[in-house]
Structure formats: structure tokens, C-alpha cells
Amino acid sequence: MSIEIVIFFYLAIFRLARPDDKTTTLNLILIFLLLIYNITGGLLPDPKLPGSFFLQEVIAYATGFITPCYFPYYVYRAFGLTKLKFHVYKGVYLFLILPYCIFVFVFWLTGDLKDTQNLLIIPVLYAVWVIVSLGKAIRHKYNYDFSSSEARQEMVVLLFSLTPWVGLPITTYFDLGQAVEALITNIGFLLLFGLQVMRHVRVVRFEHEKLMESEQRLRSWNADLKDEVNKRTKELEKINEQRTNNFINLVHETKTPLTLIKNYLDEYITKYGTVEELNVIKGGVDKLTADVINLFDLERFSKGIDTYKHNQVSDFSGILRDSLPLFKHYCVKHKIECSTCLDEDIFVKADPNAIHRIVNNIVENAIKFTDPDGEVLISLTSQEDEIIFSVVDTGIGIPEDLQKKVFEPYYQIGYKNTSLQGMGLGLPIVKKVVEGIGGTIFIESNPAKMRGTKIVITLPRYKPTDKDEPVKEVDSLNKLNYNFNYDELSDSDYDAQKRTILLVEDNIAMINFLSNKLRLTYNVFGARNGSEALKKLFEMSVMPDLILSDVMMDKMDGYAFAKTLSEQDKYNHIPIIFLTAKSTPTDRLKGLRLGAIDFISKPFSFEELSQKIETILDSIVRQQKAILSTSIAALKTGKTQEADNMAQSSLLRFEQNSKLFHLTSRETEIARLIFKGKTYKNVAKELFISEKTVTKHIQNIFAKVDVSNKVELLNKLSK
Structure with missing residues (x-):
């Protein structure tokens, strides 16, 4: 019995480890019934125990009947003996449970156990039937083929282990004694349990082999996948490197013609003077040159190649002082107060062109994002072995979640557009330059609490010796010329004889160019973004005949502007032409769906644009005349209907x-x-x-x- 208890707890632990193993559950129930049978068979009947002789005998016989009742279900489920289905669901009830109930009733009436045992002849005969059915069920399971050792083993063990249990009523009927019953039934159980252990070992071994095969296949698959990933990665790296090299080569080749254009243009202006058109051209060339230089330098930095040679001693104070007059001029023009706090004789071991680039970019951004009547404070101080260069403005500020992103290439915060639109390369390059000198750069800004941004750059301070010759000025060839254009938009004087066009464009140079060209023929009104254009429409004394709009603008872009107009009955009839650098089929389709009648990509020819404007406006005039003629004809024939909604409330x-x-x-x-x-x-x-x-x-x-x-x-x- 001790062995059975150990087996029971082992099976219980195994059942907890593998809750989906149904066979273990069946074995647990079987050994539990066996333990109950052994306990009751060994203790009952006993006059020392509570309960009458009748009750104790009934319990003892019940445990002897319950176990044989469970066996057909057990082998039916555990061994898949489908031929025992009748005994599982009907036989045990008719020939075991019902005779037991009759046995109890007769024993209760007569009180004579010996005579009542004659009723057990029915379970005895049924036990023989079950044993015969068990043999047939096993043969059916293996299709009457016992060539395999597994089939023969299962046949023998099941017959030898289950026959004593199924034949338990026979043992009881012939009163062979409790010791004989226990010996036969426990040996039968051990044989059955041994068979189950062997089957379990085969299953576990099979699962282990499958697991090892799966692991081997997974390793092989991972190795193949790793090789394929490495192969594809190398191919992509090669393609990316090739594209990058092509891009660098393109940028590099662009620098030569730009240098020629810039120098010849400067020479021409020096000899013959300048006019407004030449100033616009020069500003465009200067900006394009700066963008090309930034692109080239960024790619060099990304490859770990430092653009600058920091083997010179630079006079930071002198370089900054040399740049201030230009920036103060722009501040005065834009009505910004510019304050400075500069210490003298501050030196740094760095390329003077790198220092000039840091100064220009940081101060330029401060001016660019500061509104009129704002303030910019430029400070250069020293603290022990550090140089602290800071620029503070009262602009819109940079949210904390974007302060790291502004140092990523090509990322821009579009708070405000001027003619100095960048590519999002300035701050990333400044960060690379500062780190190359051994310094740090960080941003202090919290627009939610207070307007403004403070950018602080710290660099290691250098104390020059008698042999050093600090550089105070930067060569003019290395200076980046910026063109801050803050000219206000001016609408043309209204002429009733001319048709009216509304220009929506965020680039001042572009809008001034188009306005100067178009106002010879049309009344021209301008706005810098969609939001400003909506206010302009509301304030205009005359409805525009046509709208020319850019797409990429701050506050409200061209698509949002067109969508807003389409929702307004007062303005949704005005034709729109988009002028933009976004020229993919998706962009064009989106614009046309919003009601645009044309989509002109930049760069474009003004002659082509002018011809399209004239054609569209002439077409509108013809349509209006046709509608008017139709309305007059309808009035004459009396077929007109009363106009709907002539005036809105x-x-x-x-x-x-x-x-x-x-x-x-x-x-x-x-x-x-x-x-x-x-x-x-x-x-x-x-x-x-x-x-x-x-x-x-x-x-x-x-x-x-x-x-x-x-x-x-x-x-x-x-x-």
C-alpha cells in the first residue's frame, strides 16, 4: 500500500506538470480507487469501528464493485479500446451497479450475508463476458495483427492485469479470502501501471526525438536565415553606399558650377552695379551654395571625416565681434532688439571657420524664429577652463519632446517661414562640429511656461602661448552669406478693369516675383499661408477670380486651405491652381480631389503659368456668359423657377x-x-x-x- 501511495503522489505531481495529459488523470482515479479498496477491504468489517455490521459490509462490497465498474471506462479511454463502448455506457450499469443495489436491498431485508452472496452470480458471469470482450477489443484495435511486440505486450498485460479486477466479484463470490483478493488485485495493478509507464516512456522518448529534430531544423533554419540576412544586409549596405557616393559626387560636382556662377555674378555686380532682379538671383545662388555645402559636410561627418582641421588657435571673441554688425543690421530691420555680453580674449583650439559656422547658425536661428519687437541676447563668457557661448531669444520656443529631434538631419520645426527656408541641416552640423572640438550643446526651452529658447554651447578654453598666432577673422570665401528678407507683402491697387488673383505662398522672394509679374495684367493680393489667405479673403472687397497656392506651408497648408474653401458656399466656386515641389501622382490626385483645376510643379516657366491663368479665366468668362444667356432665355419663355436661397440668413x-x-x-x-x-x-x-x-x-x-x-x-x- 505504501508503494501505491508513492505512485499516487508521483502521478499527482506529474499531472500538475502536464495538466493536458488525460491519461495521467485516468491513472490517478484508478490508483485512488485501489487505495480506497485496500483500506476498506483491510478494515471492514470491524466491530471496533463505528457503524453497524450491515453498513460496514455494504461499504466494503461497494468499493469492490466501484473499481470493476471503472475499469471498462479506463481501458476504453486510456488504451483506445472502442469495442468496449457498450460495457462503458450500459453494461456496468445493468450487470454490476444494478445487481449491487439488489444485493444491498436483499441483505437489508434478510440480514443473511451468505445467502445474499448468491446474487453475485450475475456480476460473475458478466466478468467473464468483459474479459472475453476485452480480448476482442484488443484484437480489433490492432486489426487482428499481433506481429508487433507492442500489440502482443498490450494484449498480455491487459488481460493479466485487468482480469483479477474485473473478476473481483468471482473472488468475492467464492470467498477466497481477503489476502488472496489483495494479492491478485495489487499484482494486476502493478502490471497495468508498468504497462502505462512503458507507454509513457515511449511517448516521452518520441516527443524528445521530435523536439531534438525540431531544434536541429530550427538551428539549420536560423543559420540559413542568418546567412540570408547577412547577405541581404551586405547588398543593402552596398546599394546604400553606392547611392551615398553618387549623392556626394553629385553635390561635389554641383559646387564647381555654383562657384563659377557666384564669382562671375559678384564680379558683374562689382563692375556694373546691381538691380532688384540681380539681388534675387544672388540671394538664391548664396542659399543654394550654403545648402550644397551643408549636404556635403553632413555626408562627410556621417562617414567620420571631420571637415575642419582643429590645429589652429581661434580668437572666439574676435570672430564673434566680426559677425555681429551683419546680425545687428538684420535685427534692426526686423525690429528685434539685439543685446550682447562678450568677454574679451577668449580663445579656443579649433578651426576658425568652424567657430564662424557655429556662431552664424545659432544666431541666425534665433533671429529667424523671433517675432518683431522681440529680443535676442548673445553671450560669450568663460568659466575656469570652459567657454560658454549662449544665444537667448524670445521666439516661439522648442517643446521638450522635440529638443533632441532638432539635432537629427533634415528635421525641421515649421513654426514660421521666411525666405531663408532651410533643410534641417544647420543644428545637426553644429552638433557634429561642437563635438569634434570636444564641447557640448544643449537647449533650454519650455514653451508651455514661457516663450523663448536658450541654446548653450560649452567648449574647452585654450590659453595661447607666445608662439601661437590666434586667428581673429575668417576668410571671406569661407563665410556663408545669409539673406534675411523680411519685406512685408504689398497688395496691388485695385483696378476694376482687371481680374483678381490671390497668391498664397510662404517664400517671400517667390511671391514677390509672381506678384511683380502678374500685377501688370491682374489685381494681385498675397498671403503667406492658408490661414492668412482665409482672413485675406474675408477682408477683400472683391471676390478673387483665381487662387494660386503653394502646398507646403505653415499653420495651414494648401490642401487644408482648399478643403476649407470647398466647405464654404461663398468661396467653393473659386478655381485653384497648386504651385508646388510635391509632384508625385499621389500628391496630384489629392489636390485634384480637393477641387484644384491644375497642378503645376516647381520649377516652372512663368510664360506657361501665365498662359494657363489666362486660358482658365477666359474659360470662366465664357461659362458665365453662357449661363447668363440661358437665364435670360428662360425668363423670356416663362420657364424660370424662383431662385433658391437668394440670401442666407x-x-x-x-x-x-x-x-x-x-x-x-x-x-x-x-x-x-x-x-x-x-x-x-x-x-x-x-x-x-x-x-x-x-x-x-x-x-x-x-x-x-x-x-x-x-x-x-x-x-x-x-x-
């Missing part, structure tokens, strides 16, 4: 204008109540908000609509 115009000025739902709700004559206090009471909140919303509304009081607001929103 004041409230409808108010709703449309609220969308036009991008008022939020809460702002529109407040403006609607103001439109109805409600006071701030009444608005707050009706909307269940504070009067202070209402005042804050009204201030936002005034800023969006560009008004200063309620009267102007109501006039604009109901226009």
Missing part, C-alpha cells in the same frame, strides 16, 4: 464665418450668445461657467477674428 452666415475663423465649438457657442445680445454675465450663467472663463474665451475669439470689440466682432461674423 444672418445666423447661417454667422455659422459659416465661425468655421472660417476656426472657432472651437465652445467659442462658437459663446459668440452665438453674444450675437443674440447676451452680456458676459448672462453667457456665464447660461453655460454654467465663470465670467472669467467667458472673458478669456472672448479674448481668444477677438485674436482669431482680428477685432478689438464686440461691435467689430458682430460685424465680421455676420458679414
Whole structure:
């Protein structure tokens, strides 16, 4: 019995380890019934134990019957003996459980156990039937073929192990004694358990072999995959290197013609003077030169090649002082206050051109992103063995989550566009240059709390010796010339005899070029982005006949602008031509779906653009004449219908204008109540908000609509 208990706990642990193994569950139930049978068979009947003789005998016989009842189900499930299905679901109930119930009833009536045992003849005969059925079921399982050792083994062990258990009623009927019963049944169980262990060993060994095969295949597959990945990686690296080399070669070859153009242009201006057109050309050449140099230098840095030779001693103070007059000039022109705090005699062991590049880029960005009436503070100080160069502005600022991204190549924050549009290469190159000198650069900015950005660069300070000759100025050939153009847009004087065009473009040079060309024939109005164009449309005294719009702009791009116009009944009839560098089929299709009638890619010919504008406007005039003629003819024949919605209500115009000025739902709700004559206090009471909140919303509304009081607001929103 001790062995059986050990086996029981072993099976229980194995069942916890493999909960999906159903055979283990069947074995657990079997050995549990065996333990119960051995306990009750060994203890009962016993006058010292509680319970009557009748009850103890009933329990003892019950355990002897339950185990044989379970065996047909056990072999049916554990060994797949499907031929025993009748005995599992019907036989045990008819020939074991029912006779046992009759046995108990008769024993209770007569009290004579010996005579009552004669009723066990039915289970005895049934046991013989089950044993015969067991042999047939095994033969059926193996298709009557016992050539395999597994089939013969299973046949013999099942018959020898299950026959004592199924024949337990025979042992009880002939009263062979408890010792004989226990010996026969336990030997049978051990044989059965041994068979199960052997089957389990075969299954585990088979699973192990399959696992090893799978592992071997996985290793082989991983090795093949690794080889393929390495092969593809090398191919991609080779292709990428080839593309990079081609790109560098292209940039390098571009530098030569740009140098010739730049020098001949400078020479021509020096000899014959300049005009506005030449200044525009020179600014474009200078910017293109700077972009090409940045591209070339960035690729060199990415390959680990330092553009500069830091074997000279540079006078940081002198180089910065030499650059300040140019930047102060731009600050004055843009109405920015420029303050400086510079220490003298600050030296650094670095290429003077690298220092000049750092200064120009950082100060340029500060001016570029600072609005008029703002401030820029340039500081150069020393602290022990460090140089601290910082530039502080009062611009829009850089959110904390973007402060690392601005040092990534080609990444730009499009807060504000001027004619000095970059490629997102300045700060990445500055970071590479600073790190090459052994310094650091970091940004301090939190737009959520306060406007402005502070960029701080620290470099190792150098103390020159008598042999050193510090460089104070940079060669003019190495200076990057920037053209800050902050000219205001000027609309042409309205001429009723001319048709009207609205230009939407964020590049000042481009919009001035187009405006100067087109205003000879048309009335031209300009805007720098979609949001500004919407306000311009609202303020214009005449509806434009055509809109020329760029696509890539800040605040509101061309696509968003076109979509907003398409939702406004007042403006959705105005034809739009997109002028843009985005010329992929997807971009063109998107623009045409938004209602654009043409899509002209940059660079373009002005003559071609002019001809398209004239053709489109002439076509519109012809359509208008055709519609007018049709309407007059319909009036004469009496077939006209009353025009629908000749004038929209004041409230409808108010709703449309609220969308036009991008008022939020809460702002529109407040403006609607103001439109109805409600006071701030009444608005707050009706909307269940504070009067202070209402005042804050009204201030936002005034800023969006560009008004200063309620009267102007109501006039604009109901226009």
C-alpha cells in the first residue's frame, strides 16, 4: 500500500506538470480507487469501528464493485479500446451497479450475508463476458495483427492485469479470502501501471526525438536565415553606399558650377552695379551654395571625416565681434532688439571657420524664429577652463519632446517661414562640429511656461602661448552669406478693369516675383499661408477670380486651405491652381480631389503659368456668359423657377464665418450668445461657467477674428 501511495503522489505531481495529459488523470482515479479498496477491504468489517455490521459490509462490497465498474471506462479511454463502448455506457450499469443495489436491498431485508452472496452470480458471469470482450477489443484495435511486440505486450498485460479486477466479484463470490483478493488485485495493478509507464516512456522518448529534430531544423533554419540576412544586409549596405557616393559626387560636382556662377555674378555686380532682379538671383545662388555645402559636410561627418582641421588657435571673441554688425543690421530691420555680453580674449583650439559656422547658425536661428519687437541676447563668457557661448531669444520656443529631434538631419520645426527656408541641416552640423572640438550643446526651452529658447554651447578654453598666432577673422570665401528678407507683402491697387488673383505662398522672394509679374495684367493680393489667405479673403472687397497656392506651408497648408474653401458656399466656386515641389501622382490626385483645376510643379516657366491663368479665366468668362444667356432665355419663355436661397440668413452666415475663423465649438457657442445680445454675465450663467472663463474665451475669439470689440466682432461674423 505504501508503494501505491508513492505512485499516487508521483502521478499527482506529474499531472500538475502536464495538466493536458488525460491519461495521467485516468491513472490517478484508478490508483485512488485501489487505495480506497485496500483500506476498506483491510478494515471492514470491524466491530471496533463505528457503524453497524450491515453498513460496514455494504461499504466494503461497494468499493469492490466501484473499481470493476471503472475499469471498462479506463481501458476504453486510456488504451483506445472502442469495442468496449457498450460495457462503458450500459453494461456496468445493468450487470454490476444494478445487481449491487439488489444485493444491498436483499441483505437489508434478510440480514443473511451468505445467502445474499448468491446474487453475485450475475456480476460473475458478466466478468467473464468483459474479459472475453476485452480480448476482442484488443484484437480489433490492432486489426487482428499481433506481429508487433507492442500489440502482443498490450494484449498480455491487459488481460493479466485487468482480469483479477474485473473478476473481483468471482473472488468475492467464492470467498477466497481477503489476502488472496489483495494479492491478485495489487499484482494486476502493478502490471497495468508498468504497462502505462512503458507507454509513457515511449511517448516521452518520441516527443524528445521530435523536439531534438525540431531544434536541429530550427538551428539549420536560423543559420540559413542568418546567412540570408547577412547577405541581404551586405547588398543593402552596398546599394546604400553606392547611392551615398553618387549623392556626394553629385553635390561635389554641383559646387564647381555654383562657384563659377557666384564669382562671375559678384564680379558683374562689382563692375556694373546691381538691380532688384540681380539681388534675387544672388540671394538664391548664396542659399543654394550654403545648402550644397551643408549636404556635403553632413555626408562627410556621417562617414567620420571631420571637415575642419582643429590645429589652429581661434580668437572666439574676435570672430564673434566680426559677425555681429551683419546680425545687428538684420535685427534692426526686423525690429528685434539685439543685446550682447562678450568677454574679451577668449580663445579656443579649433578651426576658425568652424567657430564662424557655429556662431552664424545659432544666431541666425534665433533671429529667424523671433517675432518683431522681440529680443535676442548673445553671450560669450568663460568659466575656469570652459567657454560658454549662449544665444537667448524670445521666439516661439522648442517643446521638450522635440529638443533632441532638432539635432537629427533634415528635421525641421515649421513654426514660421521666411525666405531663408532651410533643410534641417544647420543644428545637426553644429552638433557634429561642437563635438569634434570636444564641447557640448544643449537647449533650454519650455514653451508651455514661457516663450523663448536658450541654446548653450560649452567648449574647452585654450590659453595661447607666445608662439601661437590666434586667428581673429575668417576668410571671406569661407563665410556663408545669409539673406534675411523680411519685406512685408504689398497688395496691388485695385483696378476694376482687371481680374483678381490671390497668391498664397510662404517664400517671400517667390511671391514677390509672381506678384511683380502678374500685377501688370491682374489685381494681385498675397498671403503667406492658408490661414492668412482665409482672413485675406474675408477682408477683400472683391471676390478673387483665381487662387494660386503653394502646398507646403505653415499653420495651414494648401490642401487644408482648399478643403476649407470647398466647405464654404461663398468661396467653393473659386478655381485653384497648386504651385508646388510635391509632384508625385499621389500628391496630384489629392489636390485634384480637393477641387484644384491644375497642378503645376516647381520649377516652372512663368510664360506657361501665365498662359494657363489666362486660358482658365477666359474659360470662366465664357461659362458665365453662357449661363447668363440661358437665364435670360428662360425668363423670356416663362420657364424660370424662383431662385433658391437668394440670401442666407444672418445666423447661417454667422455659422459659416465661425468655421472660417476656426472657432472651437465652445467659442462658437459663446459668440452665438453674444450675437443674440447676451452680456458676459448672462453667457456665464447660461453655460454654467465663470465670467472669467467667458472673458478669456472672448479674448481668444477677438485674436482669431482680428477685432478689438464686440461691435467689430458682430460685424465680421455676420458679414
